[in-house]
Amino acid sequence: MALIVQKYGGTSVGTLDRIRNVASRLKRTRDEGNQVVAVVSAMSGVTDGLLKMARDLSENPSERELDVLVSTGEQQSIALVTMALHDLGVEAASITGRQAGILTTGSHTRGRILNIEPQMMQGFLDEGKTLVVAGFQGVTPDGQIHTLGRGGSDLTAIAISAALKADVCQILTDVDGVYTCDPRIVKNARKLPEISYDEMLEMASSGSKVMQSRSVEFAKKFGVVFEVRSSLNDNPGTLVLEEHPAMENVVIRGVSIERSQARVTITGIPDEPGMSGKILGALGDAEINLDMIVSNIAHDGYARHSFTMHANDLAKAQAALKPVLAALSADAKIETDVGIAKLSAVGIGMRSHSGVASTMFKALGDAGINIGMISTSEIKIAVTVDETRIEDAARAVHDAFELDKEPVR
Amino acid sequence: MALIVQKYGGTSVGTLDRIRNVASRLKRTRDEGNQVVAVVSAMSGVTDGLLKMARDLSENPSERELDVLVSTGEQQSIALVTMALHDLGVEAASITGRQAGILTTGSHTRGRILNIEPQMMQGFLDEGKTLVVAGFQGVTPDGQIHTLGRGGSDLTAIAISAALKADVCQILTDVDGVYTCDPRIVKNARKLPEISYDEMLEMASSGSKVMQSRSVEFAKKFGVVFEVRSSLNDNPGTLVLEEHPAMENVVIRGVSIERSQARVTITGIPDEPGMSGKILGALGDAEINLDMIVSNIAHDGYARHSFTMHANDLAKAQAALKPVLAALSADAKIETDVGIAKLSAVGIGMRSHSGVASTMFKALGDAGINIGMISTSEIKIAVTVDETRIEDAARAVHDAFELDKEPVR
Numbered sequence: 030m031a032l033i034v035q036k037y038g039g040t041s042v043g044t045l046d047r048i049r050n051v052a053s054r055l056k057r058t059r060d061e062g063n064q065v066v067a068v069v070s071a072m073s074g075v076t077d078g079l080l081k082m083a084r085d086l087s088e089n090p091s092e093r094e095l096d097v098l099v100s101t102g103e104q105q106s107i108a109l110v111t112m113a114l115h116d117l118g119v120e121a122a123s124i125t126g127r128q129a130g131i132l133t134t135g136s137h138t139r140g141r142i143l144n145i146e147p148q149m150m151q152g153f154l155d156e157g158k159t160l161v162v163a164g165f166q167g168v169t170p171d172g173q174i175h176t177l178g179r180g181g182s183d184l185t186a187i188a189i190s191a192a193l194k195a196d197v198c199q200i201l202t203d204v205d206g207v208y209t210c211d212p213r214i215v216k217n218a219r220k221l222p223e224i225s226y227d228e229m230l231e232m233a234s235s236g237s238k239v240m241q242s243r244s245v246e247f248a249k250k251f252g253v254v255f256e257v258r259s260s261l262n263d264n265p266g267t268l269v270l271e272e273h274p275a276m277e278n279v280v281i282r283g284v285s286i287e288r289s290q291a292r293v294t295i296t297g298i299p300d301e302p303g304m305s306g307k308i309l310g311a312l313g314d315a316e317i318n319l320d321m322i323v324s325n326i327a328h329d330g331y332a333r334h335s336f337t338m339h340a341n342d343l344a345k346a347q348a349a350l351k352p353v354l355a356a357l358s359a360d361a362k363i364e365t366d367v368g369i370a371k372l373s374a375v376g377i378g379m380r381s382h383s384g385v386a387s388t389m390f391k392a393l394g395d396a397g398i399n400i401g402m403i404s405t406s407e408i409k410i411a412v413t414v415d416e417t418r419i420e421d422a423a424r425a426v427h428d429a430f431e432l433d434k435e436p437v438r
Numbered sequence: 439m440a441l442i443v444q445k446y447g448g449t450s451v452g453t454l455d456r457i458r459n460v461a462s463r464l465k466r467t468r469d470e471g472n473q474v475v476a477v478v479s480a481m482s483g484v485t486d487g488l489l490k491m492a493r494d495l496s497e498n499p500s501e502r503e504l505d506v507l508v509s510t511g512e513q514q515s516i517a518l519v520t521m522a523l524h525d526l527g528v529e530a531a532s533i534t535g536r537q538a539g540i541l542t543t544g545s546h547t548r549g550r551i552l553n554i555e556p557q558m559m560q561g562f563l564d565e566g567k568t569l570v571v572a573g574f575q576g577v578t579p580d581g582q583i584h585t586l587g588r589g590g591s592d593l594t595a596i597a598i599s600a601a602l603k604a605d606v607c608q609i610l611t612d613v614d615g616v617y618t619c620d621p622r623i624v625k626n627a628r629k630l631p632e633i634s635y636d637e638m639l640e641m642a643s644s645g646s647k648v649m650q651s652r653s654v655e656f657a658k659k660f661g662v663v664f665e666v667r668s669s670l671n672d673n674p675g676t677l678v679l680e681e682h683p684a685m686e687n688v689v690i691r692g693v694s695i696e697r698s699q700a701r702v703t704i705t706g707i708p709d710e711p712g713m714s715g716k717i718l719g720a721l722g723d724a725e726i727n728l729d730m731i732v733s734n735i736a737h738d739g740y741a742r743h744s745f746t747m748h749a750n751d752l753a754k755a756q757a758a759l760k761p762v763l764a765a766l767s768a769d770a771k772i773e774t775d776v777g778i779a780k781l782s783a784v785g786i787g788m789r790s791h792s793g794v795a796s797t798m799f800k801a802l803g804d805a806g807i808n809i810g811m812i813s814t815s816e817i818k819i820a821v822t823v824d825e826t827r828i829e830d831a832a833r834a835v836h837d838a839f840e841l842d843k844e845p846v847r
Contacts, residue, residue: 045494079514085454087521094524097532098517101510105488108507112496115503123506127536128581149581172537172558 031196032064032154036164036186038202039073041260042106045113048072052113054260059119059159066150066160066193068186069110071102092137096166096174100126103163103182110161121159124150126174129189131167133175140167140175142184142247145192154193162189180241187244191251198253200240201260206267207232207239209432210284214420217433221282222265225272228282231375231409245269272377280385281376281430286419288370290320291340292402295350297360300332307353308334315349317342320371321404321411331360335402337413340367369401370419373411374426386410392429398422440605441473441563445573445595447611448482450669451515454522457481461522463669468528468568475559475569475602477595478519480511501546505575505583509535512572512591519570530568533559535575535583538598542576542584549576549584551593551656554601563602571598589650596653600660607662609649610669615676616641616648618841619693623829626842630691631674634681637691640784640818654678681786689794690785690839695828697779699729700749701811704759706769709741716762717743724758726751729780730813730820740769744811746822749776778810779828782820783835795819801838807831 035058042048051067059065079098083090107123114121130146150160164182167175177184183200190198205220207229212218224232226249233242239257248255248269258266298304305324312319321337338346343365354361379385389410393400398421401413414422427433444467451457460476468474488507492499516532523530539555562569573591576584586593592609599607614629616638621627633641635658642651648666657664657678667675707713714733721728730746747755752774763770788794798819802809807830810822823831836842 045491048495082454082518083521086457086518087525090521091524094517094520094532097520097534098514101513104510104513105507108503109491109495111503111506112492112499115500116496123503125506125583174534 030062030064032066032193033058034066034068034186034190034193034195034198036068036182036198036200037070037260038182039070039076040203041201042069042110043073045109048106048109048113051110051260052117052119055110055114055159056117056119064154064159066154066162066189066195067110068162068164068182068189069103069106070164070182071099072106072109075102075105093173096137096176100163100166100174100176103165107161107163114159114161119159120157121161122153124153124160124162126163126166126185127168129162129167129185130192131185131188132170133167133177134169135175137173138176139178140169142167142177142188143170145188147189147192150189150193180244183240183244184247187248187251187253187255190253190255198248198255199266200255200257202239202257203260204239204257205259205262205264206257207269208283210423210427211286214286214423215284215427218427219433219435221267223268223270223276224282225276225377226269227272227408228375228377229269231373231406232283232285277378277381279376279436280378280382281374281432282378283375284423284426284430284432285373285375286370286423287320287373288416288419289340290337290369290371290413290416291343292335292337292366292369292413293343293346293350294333294335294364294366295354295361296327296331296333296364297362298332298334298354298358300326300330304332304357305334307357308350311349311353312336312346315345317346317349321402321413323402323404337369337371337402343367368416369413370416371411371413372419372422372426373409374430375409377408379408379410388429389426392425393422396421396425398425439471439473441475441602442467443475443477443595443599443602443604443607445477445591445607445609446479446669447591448479448485449612450610451478451519452482454518457515457518457522460519460669461526461528464519464523464568465526465528473563473568475563475571475598475604476519477571477573477591477598478512478515479573479591480508481515481518484511484514502582505546505585508585509572509575509583512574516570516572523568523570528568529566530570531562533562533569533571535572535594536577538571538576538594539601540576540594540597541579542586543578544584546582547585548587549578551576551586551597552579554597556598556601559598559602589653592649592653593656596657596660596662596664599662599664607657607664608675609664609666611648611666612669613648613666614668614671614673615666616678617692619832619836620695623695623832624693624836627836628842628844630676632677632679632685633691634685634786635678636681636817637784637786638678640782640815641692641694686787686790688785688845689787689791690783690841691787692784693832693835693839693841694782694784695779695832696729696782697825697828698749699746699778699780699822699825700752701744701746701775701778701822702752702755702759703742703744703773703775704763705736705740705742705771705773707741707743707763707767709735709739713741713766714743716766717759720758720762721745721755724754726755726758730811730822732811732813746778746780746811752776777825778822779825780820780822781828781831781835782818783839784818786817788817788819797838798835801834802831805830805834807834
């Protein structure tokens with residue numbers, strides 16, 4: 030008898046009819062001879078409704094109270110899903126984050142999982158019950174309620190899989206799995222049967238928002254193999270797991286894109302130690318997430334620093350940089366550029382195959398697409414291009430690496 | 439510095455504007471130099487909305503899951519009231535039933551308070567915070583969520599007052615206090631400055647539904663003095679407390695009525711030991727709350743048993759009685775009577791004053807009102823009358839005991 034953890038998002042439990050569907054699906058998994066633990070989010074819309082009330086009452090509502098308020102959404106859906114299971118004759122029990130023993134640390138509204146004490150869950154499983162666990166929430170060791178921030182329900186499912194030593198962890202979502210590229214852009218994109226944690230992380234940080242990075246990091250840390258699959262059909266999805274030797278045969282696993290990027294370039298700063306730290310520190314203090322960072326020295330002895338960020342952060346970045354630059358050099362200048370997008374090619378095979386960058390750059394050149402910044406990691410090559418050309422760029426790179434074809438094993 | 443516990447019901451927190459009002463009122467109490475603990479119910483309508491979803495999913499939803507579901511209502515209102523307090527610059531923290539350390543026993547949906555472990559509350563109070571505690575909920579010692587049933591938030595307020603040794607416990611409601619009779623019926627009814635626990639209990643069980651009996655019993659057991667007062671104005675309310683000698687000067691504290699009563703009379707049962715037990719047992723098994731019970735022996739050697747109950751329970755009572763009576767005697771007959779109401783005169787002074795019953799019966803006789811059943815306790819005389827005459831009866835008895843006049847001390 031296998032223990033299967035299945036995570037359902039807010040859309041999957043968004044109406045009473047959908048809750049009934051989730052219950053049927055859980056019953057089917059159970060009838061196939063498995064122990065089943067569902068992790069569910071709040072019904073879609075509920076969280077937003079609660080946040081609206083909070084903002085009506087207070088311009089800047091307390092994060093502690095937001096956690097108390099918002100965590101009720103998941104508590105409602107676990108009870109409702111459990112009732113729907115009972116209605117199908119399935120013995121089941123709901124489990125809040127606290128009852129699941131999910132102990133957290135860190136800040137309110139973005140708690141981090143410290144530990145899981147699964148005694149209550151284990152007790153109910155031993156009684157043969159199907160469990161319905163509230164995603165996205167936990168408590169601090171001294172009993173304060175925490176929510177886990179964006180993607181928190183995925184994190185709950187993966188952490189519970191680790192704690193209960195589940196055989197399978199399925200993240201059920203509105204996509205069929207992880208694709209070689211977004212199928213809305215590249216028509217012949219192919220669903221990947223498997224992808225390594227590291228590749229998934231690079232894809233996630235490059236705009237393939239199937240999952241938040243920290244859920245993947247948690248899975249990697251605790252060796253939880255999970256599958257991303259559709260909640261609407263029974264097609265096999267994509268397994269996310271530790272890399273194994275056969276995976277290196279594929280040079281590029283997938284291509285991901287990120288739109289609405291902005292570039293900031295700073296010139297006229299003397300090339301002296303500590304300058305980059307001061308500039309990046311100012312942006313970090315302003316809580317701006319930088320993506321690509323490229324620095325080099327111009328022939329005039331001045332350094333030239335460029336970074337990309339989401340276009341929404343640009344004004345905040347300019348405001349944060351102004352006083353710092355004024356203090357550093359009278360010649361300092363900020364140039365900004367919007368309307369750019371980022372394309373990333375990701376694959377662990379890159380480590381053992383040469384010529385990947387040149388294949389990619391040639392493909393883009395042949396398509397008449399100009400490359401802006403370039404940044405590389407051990408398993409990723411990322412470039413910026415004009416946002417109007419990003420879809421052409423994705424198709425060109427996808428074709429160049431023949432990602433539409435099943436790789437030869 | 440006094441510690442004041444204030445309980446606000448669902449209507450008082452029914453909209454965001456009303457939540458702001460409650461917050462203002464709490465701030466005012468705090469600004470007067472008090473420590474303040476609010477106990478709040480769910481926003482009116484929220485609980486009903488949740489119950490409707492539950493019934494849509496399951497004809498007979500699990501009580502454990504109902505508790506998980508419904509307890510979210512109070513958890514939402516504590517967060518919202520706390521946010522409103524923050525918006526007024528008041529340092530405050532919400533406290534769920536679990537965080538308040540409210541440990542319960544008994545069944546789901548009607549848990550009983552076993553103990554309160556107030557450490558978290560005490561810690562926040564020591565930090566100078568105003569607390570907003572979820573009424574109506576607690577957890578079992580092994581962490582299952584319980585709700586406390588009807589009137590559960592009053593019970594929470596009283597239990598917390600005991601645990602925190604509060605100086606004052608105020609039950610804020612939509613009535614001004616406890617009156618000598620319902621002012622909608624008796625125009626010159628007078629608000630009582632104080633009433634004893636026992637009188638309040640008799641009034642509660644006689645239709646004056648200001649509070650559920652068990653909250654009053656709990657207060658009596660733990661010696662919690664509480665005040666019933668309006669959430670809409672600052673008028674002093676009614677103190678409910680242990681009786682003291684001066685209270686005995688008043689013969690009758692108040693008159694309460696209960697409409698929609700039904701009477702069942704059983705005849706033709708041999709007057710043998712154990713018969714009453716079998717009949718009452720059958721009604722108890724059917725979960726019918728009997729009110730007045732009168733038995734006597736007719737001259738034919740048969741017993742005659744009469745009981746009153748709410749008219750809604752009559753059909754269920756008849757169904758429960760039929761098989762029992764058939765087994766007991768071939769002569770057994772059930773007579774039923776509806777359209778009756780009950781009037782009760784309550785007062786601890788009755789113990790030391792004679793002639794109370796005759797004053798009451800004379801007043802009713804003078805008003806031309808026929809008395810049906812009579813039942814008495816040490817501090818109560820109750821009679822049934824035709825429901826069409828109940829208001830006249832209340833006025834006649836209220837006048838006879840001059841309840842409109844301030845008693846002489």
